[in-house]
Structures are given as C-alpha cells and as structure tokens.
Amino acid sequence: MANTDCVGVRVFSLNCCGVIGSGLAIFSKHRIHDTFLYRYSLNGYPYMAHHGDWFGGKAVGMAILNLAGLTANVYVTHLHAEYSREKDSYLSHRVVQAWELQQFIRHTSTGADVVIVGGDLNMHPQDLGCRLLMSYTGLRDSYVETAKFDGCENGMTLIADNLFISKNELIPFEKGIRIDYILFKGSSKTDIYCDCMSTTKGSIPGHPLPYSDHEALTVELRLESHIPAQTGSDKTQDTPTEKLAELVDTLTEARTEVKVGLHCAERIRYTAARTGVMGLALLFLELAIAAVPCFALGAEQPFPRISFYLLAILCFAILLTTFLLYIFHTMELKSLQGAEDQMRLAAGSLQEKLRGFSVTQPHSVPQRSPDGEQPCALDPEE
C-alpha cells in the first residue's frame, strides 16, 4: 500500500475491498504520512454479477500528505454506476454512498489545511448525491472554478467518441456526460485556487484506442497560506441562511430516495420470505406423498422416482436461495435504515441552526447553535 519506486512516487492502493478489489489508488510524489479507508455500507447486489459493482467493493480512501508544512488530505473514491438514467435501481445506494462520503470527508478533514477529492462519482453535477456532497462539505468543483480549461466540451468525462463506450449507455445524452470530478477546498489557514484543468479527449494521439472508458482529469491547484484572521475552531463559521435552507431541502430529498430504497428492499425481502415458505411447503407436501407408500405397505409409489428427486433438488435450491436473499436484503435494509436515521438527525440539527438564525438575524448577530440542554417540551420537532 505504501511503496516508493525509483522516481520517488508513493502509492496508496485501495485494492483491499470486495472480491476483486476497488481498483482505487493514490499516487503521490510527497510522502504519505497516514491513511484511512472507509468501505461503503451499500454497494449493489452480488446476484447482479453482470454489473459487477458489488464484487468491486466500493470505498473511499484518504492519504495525508505534508506539503511544505501544510497538511493535505487527499481522497479518492468510486461510487456505484448508474446503468439506466430512467429506471435507476441503484439510486438509493448511490445516495447513501454520497452521504457516507460527505460524512467521512467532514469528520476526517477537521485538521487539514487542504482537502482534495478525486473520483468517479457516477453522478451528473446537478444530481442529488453531488448536491449533498458539495453543500455539506463546502467542496468546490475544479471544472467550475478553473481559470483555464482544455478538454472535452462541458468537461465531459464519459464521451460518445470513446471506443469503449456503447452509444446506448449515454442515452439521452448523445455527446456524453460529466461524472468524474476533482473537488477541493482550503481552510482558515489556506486559500486554494484552480489555475488550470484539462481532460484527455478520447483516443491516445497516434493510437486507435483510448487509455480508459473515462477521460482522465488533470488540475493544477495553487495554494496560498496565510495567518488565520481568528484562531480557534473552524466549526463556528456560520453558513448563510439560504445555504442552510437549501441543505435541509437536499437532505429531505435524499431521505425520500433512501425511503424509496427501503421500500424496494422490504418488497424483495418479503418476496424472498414468501417464496421460501412456498418452497418449504412444497418440500413437506412431497415428503408427505412419499411417506404414504411407506405406511400403506404395498401401495405403488404415486409419482416417478426421477421427478421426486428433481422436485426435492428444486425445493432445496429455493430454500437456500431465498435464505441467502433474505439475509442479504435484511443487511441492506439495516444499512438504509441507519443512513436514513442519521439523515433525520442531521436535518433536525440543521433546522435547529436555522431556528437560531431566524431568532438572531433581525439583530444581525451570528450565534452558535443552542447547547441543547433544554427539556424536550421546548424541542417540539424532534
């Protein structure tokens, strides 16, 4: 995971997730001082083997670098793919992944002077997960912020001209979509600017094939460190009311998507349980029929031996499959429920902040959120 090769490049490979590995890595010419890895709780279904995401084991990795005395937290991730824009059966999983990604970045970057996030988010810039991530963390999109851009139209990273892409995958976006990002933010000690951004443009010059099905992104970021205006925690910096309100809306939308996912998971689990019970009933019925000739000696076996064994195999296969499905979807339900619960808590906390704002705004005095020592009678919405 941490190697130094001959030109002094350090590697943090995240290939330790799932069955075949996540395929993620951070290469750095600066020493990697510390690392941490978070596996998303939800990542598709193992029985959707043709999609393969579950076997990849999606995660977010963090490497902590020291850039001339500044602490830089560099993150890399890959979220679940979207196989159909119209009927996206993985939307709730991707929303939960975006939620966990923002939690991971927020909670682990408190001490960082610079935060850089790179990854294939498999979301369009205005998609729910992207909004959730950007508004919660305050990360800025290098494509939007860059002073100079050289690359595909609209910063697209999945383009129709790429030989590895089937045109059908992109419908209804004929030309392509932007789903890979480099995001960044500074801190009270550091300002960060994107001077230049570029993407590859399909095939390698002089070769018929491109490097990958996605276009590669490159950015040049410029850091300016300064003495913070006020020392102390960054946590007290107040977000404007509109931003808070927008965040509450995004969160409500995310909770709705997760609830839809919960409903789907519950339905599949119910179907699995019902099919399992039917398989069990069939097995008992078969055993009962088979038992008749044993008790009534001399009676003929009512149906051919071969169908008897085939039916038994079928029953066992049904029982095993439905048992595994039931276990898997119970775990999915638990994870979705957990994410929804955390979102509910976060929404409550934001609404409390908003209430604080609406009280203090007339006097234009920014105020920290109340300490929460009041009894629940004063706390109606929780």
Add this chain to the structure above:
Amino acid sequence: MANTDCVGVRVFSLNCCGVIGSGLAIFSKHRIHDTFLYRYSLNGYPYMAHHGDWFGGKAVGMAILNLAGLTANVYVTHLHAEYSREKDSYLSHRVVQAWELQQFIRHTSTGADVVIVGGDLNMHPQDLGCRLLMSYTGLRDSYVETAKFDGCENGMTLIADNLFISKNELIPFEKGIRIDYILFKGSSKTDIYCDCMSTTKGSIPGHPLPYSDHEALTVELRLESHIPAQTGSDKTQDTPTEKLAELVDTLTEARTEVKVGLHCAERIRYTAARTGVMGLALLFLELAIAAVPCFALGAEQPFPRISFYLLAILCFAILLTTFLLYIFHTMELKSLQGAEDQMRLAAGSLQEKLRGFSVTQPHSVPQRSPDGEQPCALDPEE
C-alpha cells in the same frame, strides 16, 4: 437514531449493522450534534453461526456533543468475542478491528476537546489490540486513572459470580476478566480527570439475576478547560522516543498476527478451491458414466438411479458451498492484506520519526518529521 424522550435523553442507536444489528447505542442528555458510523471490515465468519458475531455486524459509532462550549466526541464499540484464550481463531480479526478503531478515533477526533470511548473490547488490558489502541491514540484507561474505585476486584467486568456466565468460559481466569473499558483523553484546550469509577457486582440487589452477562461500568469525569499554551495544530506534539519505539514494537506484533490470519485465510481458501475442483471432477465423472449407456444402446445403467441423483446433489452442494467459501475468504484476505499494508505504511512513518529523533536528540531540539521529498535512494527501508 436521534430521539428525545420525556426526560430529554437523546439516543444514537447503531443497530443498523449486520443482520441482527450491532446492539450498540449512545444515550445522552446533551444534544447529539453529529454522528458517524464505521463498520469493521472483518468480523468473524457467517458459517460460525453458533458464535453469531458475524450476524451482529460489529462497528464503532461516534456522537459529537457540545458540553458547555467544548466539543466532546463520544465513541461506542464492541469487538469480536474471544471464545478460546488458548486457540483464538479470531485474533487476527480482533487485531484488525483494534487497528481500525484507533484509525477511526484518531482521524475523527482532530477537532475534539474531549474524547470518550466506551465499549466491550473483548481484550484483556495487556492484549495486543489494547496496547495498539491505547498507544496510538493516547487514550487513558479510567480504571487505571480513577481517584476512587468501587466495584469488582481488579475492575473485572466478566465475573465468575454472574449467573449468565459459564465457569468454563473464564478458564484459566477463575475469578473473572476485565474486557470492558471507558477510555478518555483531553486536548490542548482541556484537561480531563477521572474522579470516580464503579462497576455493578453481579446480581441486582434483591433480585436473583444480573442485568447482563457483563458488569456495567460508570465513571465520573471532570473537565477543566484552559487556554492552550501554544495555538496551532496538536499534531506537532512530539511523542517521546521510548513511546515511539514501543509503538513500533506493538505494530510489528500486530503485523505478525495479521500475517498469521492471512496465512489461515489463504489455507481455507485453498482448501475450498481444491474441494470445489474435486466436486467438479466427481460431477464430470458421474456424467461420463451416465453417458455410456446412452451411446452404447442397450447397455445396463451401471449404478442405481437413486445413488446417481444423490451423488449429483452432493456434487452441486459441494460446488455451491466451496464457491461461497472462496468468495468470502477472498474478501477476508483482501481486508487482512489491506490492514497489513496500512500497518506497514504506519510502521515506516514511525521509524522515520524515530530516525528524526535519533538525529535531533543529541542537540535536544525537537523537530518535525522530514517532508519526504527525498528520492528513494535516501530511503533504504521502504
């Protein structure tokens, strides 16, 4: 996940892991401002259903509270049980859990003024995982630090007198063991002291049964906030050389345990693969034997139909089981390898710090670790 009941208690329940839930919760009379949850990458085996740990889905949860202007990060966790002290087949899993726990606490508590960790660590105070956790995070053990103690002998939390405990479980510790902890630390802004600690002592007074198989812990912590001597990052605080050297030793020990685990997982996976190939060979052999009468018309079926079907069922069962085992242990291998890689990186980083010490110590000038810009020729041990 966040509820306020009538006496103003907030709950952060972590029951969203695994199949039956982790059974963890944080109850707080202070408002819970934020939460985060980390599921351990390794947690036993689903086919060890009688142990049940895998189904519980072990995790560590964090709740962020605001205590009179101070940020308190409260963690709760439960690590994999130790079913045999002599032949502990889960040791590598528990060591990886302890490793992930210290990573989670370290990376998420940078901005905290107070850190409190409570949990059933399933490790004795001098066990490898405990040493790894305590030395890496700088957490202090409330049983060791408390000014006043009222509870079971030696702070034991799993005692022989508890009716839910079978005496055999405790061998060779007849009286009991201490495996539940409340750990804490302050920050540059806060000092924290443990004034008083107590444990329950078996059965509820006046009742024959105890509340649980473990004794409950209670501590009274006192916080003293002060103006930090030097503002700026806490990360530069230098650890004494002996502590660093001890940490490197602990890390080496942990890597050894993880490597033992890797070896075991590889062996099981190899056995699964070999058995699977044998099952496949048996199936082909059977099909070949069955095909003979088809081609040589009129020849007798060489063995009875019933054995034929039973053998086919057996082959399919072997193939399915070994396939699932192979997938599961590949994931286990990946996780163990990932943890070992991260430990190797951390050991390298510590050794570099130590080298920095041995250079600076003669002049008694503390120095930050070198920036790591040198090429690998100057970096022999990586």
